[in-house]
Amino acid sequence: MNNVAVGLPLEFLASEQADFGGAVWQAYGIAPRFLLSPGNGWKVVYLKVRNAAGESAAIADMINVQQTAAGVGAFAAGATVSCSAGAYHRLAVGLDGTVHVLCWYGTPGANGFQLALHRSTDKGMTFGSAVPIPGSKDVTNGFDMSIDGTGVIHVAWSDNAAQSEAYYSRSLDGGSTWTAPLRIRSGSLWGGYEARTGWGGGPHVVSNGNGVVYVAFPANTYGSGGSRIGPAIWLAKSTNGGVTFGPEFPLYQPTADSGVELKRLRVFGGEFRAFYWRSFNGHPGAYFLRGTAGNLGNLPVNISPTVADYYAEDLAVSSGGATIRAVVREVGNDSALYAVQSEDSGASWGPRVLVDESNALIDLGRLEIDARGALHYAVRDTTISRLMYTYSTDGAQTFSLPVSAISPARVGAIGSAIDAARSLLYVSTDVADGQIAVARGSIAPDFTAPTVTIAFPTSQPAITTGAQRITLSGIASDASSVSQVRWSNSLGGSGVAVGTTEWWATDLALQPGANVITITALDPSGNSGIDTLTVTYAPETTPPAITITLPTVASTFTTTASSIVLGGVASDNVGVSEIRWASQFGPWGTAAGTTSWTTPAIPLQTGANQITSRPSTWPATPKWTSSP
Numbered sequence: 001m002n003n004v005a006v007g008l009p010l011e012f013l014a015s016e017q018a019d020f021g022g023a024v025w026q027a028y029g030i031a032p033r034f035l036l037s038p039g040n041g042w043k044v045v046y047l048k049v050r051n052a053a054g055e056s057a058a059i060a061d062m063i064n065v066q067q068t069a070a071g072v073g074a075f076a077a078g079a080t081v082s083c084s085a086g087a088y089h090r091l092a093v094g095l096d097g098t099v100h101v102l103c104w105y106g107t108p109g110a111n112g113f114q115l116a117l118h119r120s121t122d123k124g125m126t127f128g129s130a131v132p133i134p135g136s137k138d139v140t141n142g143f144d145m146s147i148d149g150t151g152v153i154h155v156a157w158s159d160n161a162a163q164s165e166a167y168y169s170r171s172l173d174g175g176s177t178w179t180a181p182l183r184i185r186s187g188s189l190w191g192g193y194e195a196r197t198g199w200g201g202g203p204h205v206v207s208n209g210n211g212v213v214y215v216a217f218p219a220n221t222y223g224s225g226g227s228r229i230g231p232a233i234w235l236a237k238s239t240n241g242g243v244t245f246g247p248e249f250p251l252y253q254p255t256a257d258s259g260v261e262l263k264r265l266r267v268f269g270g271e272f273r274a275f276y277w278r279s280f281n282g283h284p285g286a287y288f289l290r291g292t293a294g295n296l297g298n299l300p301v302n303i304s305p306t307v308a309d310y311y312a313e314d315l316a317v318s319s320g321g322a323t324i325r326a327v328v329r330e331v332g333n334d335s336a337l338y339a340v341q342s343e344d345s346g347a348s349w350g351p352r353v354l355v356d357e358s359n360a361l362i363d364l365g366r367l368e369i370d371a372r373g374a375l376h377y378a379v380r381d382t383t384i385s386r387l388m389y390t391y392s393t394d395g396a397q398t399f400s401l402p403v404s405a406i407s408p409a410r411v412g413a414i415g416s417a418i419d420a421a422r423s424l425l426y427v428s429t430d431v432a433d434g435q436i437a438v439a440r441g442s443i444a445p446d447f448t449a450p451t452v453t454i455a456f457p458t459s460q461p462a463i464t465t466g467a468q469r470i471t472l473s474g475i476a477s478d479a480s481s482v483s484q485v486r487w488s489n490s491l492g493g494s495g496v497a498v499g500t501t502e503w504w505a506t507d508l509a510l511q512p513g514a515n516v517i518t519i520t521a522l523d524p525s526g527n528s529g530i531d532t533l534t535v536t537y538a539p540e541t542t543p544p545a546i547t548i549t550l551p552t553v554a555s556t557f558t559t560t561a562s563s564i565v566l567g568g569v570a571s572d573n574v575g576v577s578e579i580r581w582a583s584q585f586g587p588w589g590t591a592a593g594t595t596s597w598t599t600p601a602i603p604l605q606t607g608a609n610q611i612t613s614r615p616s617t618w619p620a621t622p623k624w625t626s627s628p
Contacts, residue, residue: 009049009056018046020058025050072376072389072425072441075405078124080437084113087430090145091415091438094153099124099426100175101415101436102145102155105132113139115157117175124426124438133169135181142202149209154242156184156205156215166203166217170242184215184236184245204265206272213238214272215245216265233262233276237292251276251289251300259284263312264367268321273346275315275326286312286328288346303340303349304328313337314367316375321345325375325396327355327367337365337379339396355390355399366416368425370443378405378416378427385409387429389441406431406439418443450478450529452485452503452521463533465510466540466574472533473504476521483522490516510537544572544615546579550598563601570595570615577615584610 005028014034015023028049048058083089083103090102098121105116114137116130136143136157143157153171155178166184171177203217216235232250239246251274259279266273274289287300303326304310310328317324322345330336338352355377365379375392377399386407390399405427415428415436423443431437455474457463476482485503488494491511497503497519508517515535522528550567551557557564570576579597582588585605591597591613602611 003047003059005049005056007053007056008051010051012047012049013055014045014047016043016045018058018060020046020048072391072403072405072443074403075389075427075439075441077406078426078438078440079120079127080431080435081118081127081428083116083118083434083436085434087410087412087433087436088142089413089415089428089430089436090143091417091426091428092145092147092153093417093419093424093426094147094174095149095151095420096174097121097123097419097424098174099127099417099438100145100147100153101127101428101438102143103436104139104434105130113137115139115143115155117145117153117171119175120438123424124440127438131175133178135169135178136167144202144204146206148207152207152209152241154205154207154213156203156217158203158217166215166236168205168213168215168242168245170213179242182242182245184217184248204262206265206267207242208267208270210270211239211241212267212270213242213245214265214267216251216262216272216274218260218262233260233274235272235274261312264315266315266317268317273315273317273324275312277310277312283309284311286310286326286340288315288324288326288342288349290346301346301349303342310338313365314377316367316369318369318373323369323373325367325369327365327377328352339375339392339399341396353396353398355396366414366427368416368418370418370422370425374443375399376416376418376425376443378414380409380414380429387414387427387439389427405441406437409437448479448523449527450476450482450521450523452476452519452529452531454519454531454533458533461532461534462536464536464538464574466538468510468537468539469507470510470517470535471504471506472508472517472519473502474519474531476501476503476529478521478523478527478529481523486520486522488518488520490514490518510535512537512539538574540572540574542573544570544576546570546613546615548613559604561604563603564609564611565599565601566591566611566613567598568596568613570597572615579613579615581611581613583612 009028011025012028013020013023013025034045044060044062046058046060048056081101084105086104092100098119101118102115104113106114115133118127118130120127133155138159139157145155147153153175156166156168158166167181168184169178169181203215205215207213214235214237216233219232219234234248234250236245236248238244260276262276264275271290271292277284277286285302285304288303289300310330313327313329315326322343324342324346326340328338328340337355339355340349340352342349365377368376375396377390379388381388387405387409388402389405390402392399406429409429409431412430417426425441425443426438428436428438453474454472456472476485482500485497485500487497487505493509497505515537516532517535518530518532520528520530546568548566548568570579576594579591579594581591581599583602587603591599
């Protein structure tokens with residue numbers, strides 16, 4: 001809530017009720033956050049502040065909330081999964097809609113826990129008994145899970161024994177049985193390494209469903225003399241579905257960095273997409289890298305929006321692969337979250353867009369992208385102990401007001417996943433030690449295009465004019481709402497029309513020849529509908545012809561009446577737009593009709609009265625005819 005306060009307030013009180021019923025005083029910030037009640041429409045928010053000297057008078061303001069069906073409006077609470085301990089877990093959805101939660105299981109051994117999979121076949125409402133993953137043991141440092149396009153479940157973890165090696169296992173039957181753990185290691189690289197995977201974010205695993213599996217993990221790298229070169233993120237690749245893995249290779253040349261953490265590993269085709277932060281002399285930056293094992297597609301790209309320091313948070317890739325969205329967090333201002341986007345597979349990145357700068361939303365965010373490219377972001381809010389959700393339908397240019405997904409929540413870790421149809425969004429977080437709550441929301445994707453109709457200057461598909469400019473107007477409609485109406489001319493020019501459901505595109509410049517003017521209506525989900533009008537511009541140079549036939553075809557006429565009505569015919573190669581008349585004694589006006597026309601009664605003076613009639617074309621190319 002943007003506000004101006006004086007006197008150094010320490011706390012604020014906000015409510016949608018004038019008497020602040022049920023509201024609780026909270027620590028004041030420059031822009032304090034307040035969670036609005038669910039639903040669209042106008043809402044009144046009341047606010048007051050206080051310090052040791054007393055409290056202020058209440059102020060109020062109104063906001064019109066209009067969240068569309070493109071995002072989740074409300075979440076349905078699901079079951080709580082009982083794990084052995086901790087908050088760390090992974091969430092994934094299979095091709096058949098089964099929801100999977102991976103977490104620690106059983107009684108810890110000397111160095112850590114075993115892993116187990118919990119499965120739900122009713123969209124997260126209930127979960128069956130835990131299925132332990134054989135051979136997983138001493139797991140404390142981290143683990144990951146992914147489900148590929150063929151339904152195979154891939155799991156990677158690190159143990160806490162010896163050199164903290166990274167391991168991999170897969171299930172071909174939905175998690176009922178598992179392959180024997182495969183240790184991801186090989187001979188020495190650059191003098192050897194130790195995994196220590198928990199220190200750098202834990203292992204990550206992804207698969208494209210066509211045999212390519214990537215397992216990434218952080219590792220300290222040492223030189224031949226035993227001296228530590230620095231941390232690096234290592235990647236191992238399998239081309240036979242995880243049966244065997246090739247030798248590991250580092251995603252970048254290790255240096256004496258002070259820190260590194262892999263935040264998200266994605267896959268598109270046979271290429272990986274890696275998103276991580278690394279620090280140079282205490283200044284972290286967010287980096288993107290793509291490629292295949294042993295063949296990087298590009299050098300690491302620092303996508304940090306400005307010269308400030310940023311941590312990487314999460315990365316989402318569209319189904320087409322070229323559109324990539326990322327979220328970064330500004331160092332020193334934990335609540336400032338920014339979205340950064342690329343439309344060319346990560347080769348270049350646009351400017352940062354603020355997601356939230358409140359004092360509550362901080363790190364631990366999870367980012368997903370649906371079939372339309374809409375972004376869905378789950379992030380923790382520590383001031384009110386809730387898992388919050390926000391979304392964007394315009395390429396991360398703007399984000400919706402955050403809504404509560406799981407409350408109350410401890411929010412030590414977050415999971416998110418979208419089903420195969422990309423119509424259901426699942427989120428998860430810890431609500432107590434070893435207790436993981438799952439919630440489900442319907443994305444309700446809007447694939448219905450708006451309709452738009454050109455009504456003026458004609459509803460026909462084509463028109464010819466001699467005017468150099470033209471105005472169009474019409475109507476538009478959509479199942480949800482029309483967000484914008486645009487126009488474009490095939491011969492040059494484009495812009496935004498005035499209005500939405502009723503719109504006007506005024507004073508559009510035409511070029512000689514056929515101008516195909518396209519009117520496009522957009523809805524909040526990015527769907528579009530069009531209508532076109534072909535306007536042939538033929539510049540008019542030939543004046544029209546006009547003849548007075550009433551009361552006479554002669555050039556003079558004598559009458560004793562005090563007024564006279566003139567009539568006649570007019571023609572033009574393009575078209576007659578209007579007939580104007582004028583008397584030498586002052587009266588003037590427009591006749592009724594065009595090619596056949598009649599004036600009103602024109603007052604006469606005693607003596608000779610010269611009356612002139614003039615036809616106009618598109619645009620006006622007049623020809624005058626006089627009747628004395």
